[in-house]
Structure formats: C-alpha cells, structure tokens
Amino acid sequence: MGLSIISGWFPVLFLVLGILALVALLVDRGRSWWLRRVPIAVLAAAAVTAVAVWFTDGVWHPFADDLPPTAVVWIGLTLVALALAVVRRGRAWVRVLAFVGVLVVGLAGAVQVNRSFGDYPTLAALLGEPLADQVDASDVLGTGTSAVSQSGDAPLTSVWTAPSGLADKGRVTTSPIPGTVSGFQAQDAWIYLPPAYAATPRPLLPVLILLAGQPGTPRNWFDGPNLAGTMDAYAAAHQGIAPVVVVADWLGEDANANPLCVDSAAGGNDFTYLSKDVPDWIRANLQVDPRPDRWAVGGLSAGATCALQLATNAPDEFPTFLFFSGQLEPTLSDRADTVNTLFNGDEDAFRKINPADIMKTRTFPNTAGMFAAGASDTEYGPSTKTMSEAAKAAGMQVQYQTVPGAHDFITWGECLAASMDWLGTRLDITG
CATH class of the missing domain: 3.40.50.1820 (Alpha/Beta hydrolase fold, catalytic domain)
Incomplete structure (x- = not known):
C-alpha cells in the first residue's frame, strides 16, 4: 500500500501502456480506416474536448482555475481512443479489446494527471487507507x-x-x-x-x-x-x-x-x-x-x-x-x-x-x-x-x-x- 504512484516505475509503466494502447487502437490495414474513420474519430474527439473544456472553464466553473494542460491533453487522448473504438469494425472480440484499450488510455491519463499534482502519492492515499500513526x-x-x-x-x-x-x-x-x-x-x-x-x-x-x-x-x-x-x-x-x-x-x-x-x-x-x-x-x-x-x-x-x-x-x-x-x-x-x-x-x-x-x-x-x-x-x-x-x-x-x-x-x-x-x-x- 506504500507503493509510490507518482514516481519510480509505476507512472512510467502506465504511460507506456497508455501509448501502446493508443497505437494499437490506430492499427488497421483498411484504406477507409485511414482516410475516413481515423480523421472522423480524431475530429470528433477534438470537438468534444473543446466543448467540454469550454463548458467546464467558461460555464460550469467547478474550480477557480482552468483545467490544467495535462488534464486537457489526456481528456483529449482518452476521447480519441473512445472514438476509435466506436468506429472500429470487426469481430466482437476485436471490438471488446478496443474498449479495453480505451480503459487503459483513461487509466494512463489519470495516473499522469495525478503525477503532475502529487495529490495521491501512494496506493494507500488513493484508496483512503488509514495513515500509519492514525488513532x-x-x-x-x-x-x-x-x-x-x-x-x-x-x-x-x-x-x-x-x-x-x-x-x-x-x-x-x-x-x-x-x-x-x-x-x-x-x-x-x-x-x-x-x-x-x-x-x-x-x-x-x-x-x-x-x-x-x-x-x-x-x-x-x-x-x-x-x-x-x-x-x-x-x-x-x-x-x-x-x-x-x-x-x-x-x-x-x-x-x-x-x-x-x-x-x-x-x-x-x-x-x-x-x-x-x-x-x-x-x-x-x-x-x-x-x-x-x-x-x-x-x-x-x-x-x-x-x-x-x-x-x-x-x-x-x-x-x-x-x-x-x-x-x-x-x-x-x-x-x-x-x-x-x-x-x-x-x-x-x-x-x-x-x-x-x-x-x-x-x-x-x-x-x-x-x-x-x-x-x-x-x-x-x-x-x-x-x-x-x-x-x-x-x-x-x-x-x-x-x-x-x-x-x-x-x-x-x-x-x-x-x-x-x-x-x-x-x-x-x-x-
């Protein structure tokens, strides 16, 4: 439970897994995939990200500060991954794996955002476990x-x-x-x-x-x-x-x-x-x-x-x-x-x-x-x-x-x- 999730191998591992998952979601041989579906997925994700950021920072105002760049980037990448999974065609198991990839990208983003803030430095902190000297x-x-x-x-x-x-x-x-x-x-x-x-x-x-x-x-x-x-x-x-x-x-x-x-x-x-x-x-x-x-x-x-x-x-x-x-x-x-x-x-x-x-x-x-x-x-x-x-x-x-x-x-x-x-x-x- 004392494992650091903001330094050492843990955040690096999730960063690598997130990148690999995103690359895997992009892989396809079909011509229409690269000429139609990937551009549509990326543009749709970018549009949704822009609207989400505008609504959060300009309308909703849940925080005094705007969303930090790290959070915006990983929100965008996660939405790109989701859009790629949605437009993918193939057998059922291929599509299931695609959505698993979306989950991996999302988790990688959460780890990197947490790493930038240092909010939850360990698994114990993330899970709300009692502190060592808590009575x-x-x-x-x-x-x-x-x-x-x-x-x-x-x-x-x-x-x-x-x-x-x-x-x-x-x-x-x-x-x-x-x-x-x-x-x-x-x-x-x-x-x-x-x-x-x-x-x-x-x-x-x-x-x-x-x-x-x-x-x-x-x-x-x-x-x-x-x-x-x-x-x-x-x-x-x-x-x-x-x-x-x-x-x-x-x-x-x-x-x-x-x-x-x-x-x-x-x-x-x-x-x-x-x-x-x-x-x-x-x-x-x-x-x-x-x-x-x-x-x-x-x-x-x-x-x-x-x-x-x-x-x-x-x-x-x-x-x-x-x-x-x-x-x-x-x-x-x-x-x-x-x-x-x-x-x-x-x-x-x-x-x-x-x-x-x-x-x-x-x-x-x-x-x-x-x-x-x-x-x-x-x-x-x-x-x-x-x-x-x-x-x-x-x-x-x-x-x-x-x-x-x-x-x-x-x-x-x-x-x-x-x-x-x-x-x-x-x-x-x-x-």
Whole structure:
C-alpha cells in the first residue's frame, strides 16, 4: 500500500501502456480506416474536448482555475481512443479489446494527471487507507491531564523537557467539528498531535489551523504534502515539540463547492465557522495554549486565500498566517461571477472582505505572514509575491520565499517544511 504512484516505475509503466494502447487502437490495414474513420474519430474527439473544456472553464466553473494542460491533453487522448473504438469494425472480440484499450488510455491519463499534482502519492492515499500513526479520536481528545505552560515570552523549549522514552512520531486522528454557531456543515477535520502531546505533563502547545485547496479535503495535507512527516521532523529537533495541527474543512460537504470563506446565503456561514466554531472546538477538546498569539492559520492555493481572509478580517484571532500559492483575491471564476453569486451583486460587500482591498485601508502591525510558492509556478508564484508586497505595505511582518516546484502538493509540502523554523520562532516554540 506504500507503493509510490507518482514516481519510480509505476507512472512510467502506465504511460507506456497508455501509448501502446493508443497505437494499437490506430492499427488497421483498411484504406477507409485511414482516410475516413481515423480523421472522423480524431475530429470528433477534438470537438468534444473543446466543448467540454469550454463548458467546464467558461460555464460550469467547478474550480477557480482552468483545467490544467495535462488534464486537457489526456481528456483529449482518452476521447480519441473512445472514438476509435466506436468506429472500429470487426469481430466482437476485436471490438471488446478496443474498449479495453480505451480503459487503459483513461487509466494512463489519470495516473499522469495525478503525477503532475502529487495529490495521491501512494496506493494507500488513493484508496483512503488509514495513515500509519492514525488513532481513534477517543484516544486523544480531551483536556484532563497536567500541563506545563510558558512564563511570559520564554520559548516553550526552555520551560519543558522531554521525558525519556518519548515517541519519535506524532499521532493523527479525525473528528467532526460541528458548526455550533454558524450552522455550517463541514467534513471531518484531520488532526496531527506531536510526540510531546502524549507526555505527562505535556506542554501547552501552539496551534496551526490549515486549509486545503479547492477542490479538496482535509486529508490532502497528509497525503501529497506529507504534513505528519514534516511535523515529526520538526519535533525531532525540538524535544518532541511541534504545533498541534488541525486541518479544518472550509468547503463543506461538497468538496467541489467553494463558499469562499465568507458568510453568505449561497455558501453558508463559512467565515463564522472558521473564525468561531473551529477555534472554540479546539480550545474545548484539545489541551493547547489558548492564546491567539500562539496560533496560526495557513493554507494552500484557494486555502491560502482563505487563510489571508481570516488574517485580515479577524486579525485578533489570527495574527499569524501561512500563504502558499494563493490568489490575488477570493474568486469563483472572475470578479463578476463572485460578486453576483455570493454577494448578491454588491461590489462594496465584496471589497469589505477582500484582503487586497482591506490592506489598502488598514494597517496590521501585530500580524505576521509567511508567503511561499513554487519557483516554477507561473500563475500563483507572481500572485503570491504581489500579495506579500501588499501585506508588507499594510504594516505586516512579512517573509517571502520560493521553493523548487510548481502548483502541486509536493511543492506545498516543501513550502511548509521551509516555513517551520520561522513559524516555530513566531509561536514561541524557540527563541
């Protein structure tokens, strides 16, 4: 189950099989095959692909971003394969094999698209198998053990010493976080608890709330970006101490929806859920440092945009944030669609929650943010840089960096790892 499906022999094998299947679908001796059926199949597939892309990107808008080139290419190739199978003539077994070839091309495409994003790095991730250190929530939730807190601004590593025999890995669990105040219906949150959380007495640890992209689920942070591995590595260098990480769901029960982290009639009370219900639940169910200046919020892609919305609209609750490959503003497909769908056409209402507009009129001397993106991300790399400059102009303490990679989950894992020393200092884990 730990087999990598984004590196090594697996994606290469499926690429070769997909190409061979497509070549086999093209093979035929008949003159009419090459002069009539193949051109008709290719043209039909191209037309359907163009319509599908136009409808998805221009009408349906299930994602804030357009379909990536890799997905468009493999959609087209799969439709070419399907069209070739449909127009093929011959015995029944030949036609059955042709449709098997279509399946192979489709699977090859799915593997290559997944490879480009790094969404599901292993078979275990693809099949939704439990993580290696996953435990039942009843084993870890609750606040009934003794704890060591910091005195003033002393680093946490200076007031707590790890006991002998402390585990070298943290634990992962899941739990619903009800929308008690907001009424928002969310998927279960995924939670990482560092080794120090299992100690008695435990230190009162800082909190990091993370948000996935759209479409996405909280588990995304644990698969491609390897959140648990990054936190375990940080904890290993700091006496078992790392932030308690709560990956909260901001999309709701439909992972393809996009409520944009605002309170609206169309999307639900998303902002209230994230700024009120989630923090209240954490403080009531996890034994952590309750002070907001020991908390941070962060996200990747559209989740990064959401994190900046929280930092600018609720700066007292979220004075520290991580912004990885985010957008210039919260968006469905464009400004007009966003304003009409979620703000009833009220442009002023949108500006009141839009970080870029807020940072033009307010200053945030007590807020600090880490902005990071992949060096090869030609769209969201520049937008991340632009937002970092806007945040700095608004008085925030800003860090900006690039890491190798593009707009994918592996890159966001690198962004998180590269941010940990800064975040640990900001949250007073270290001096």
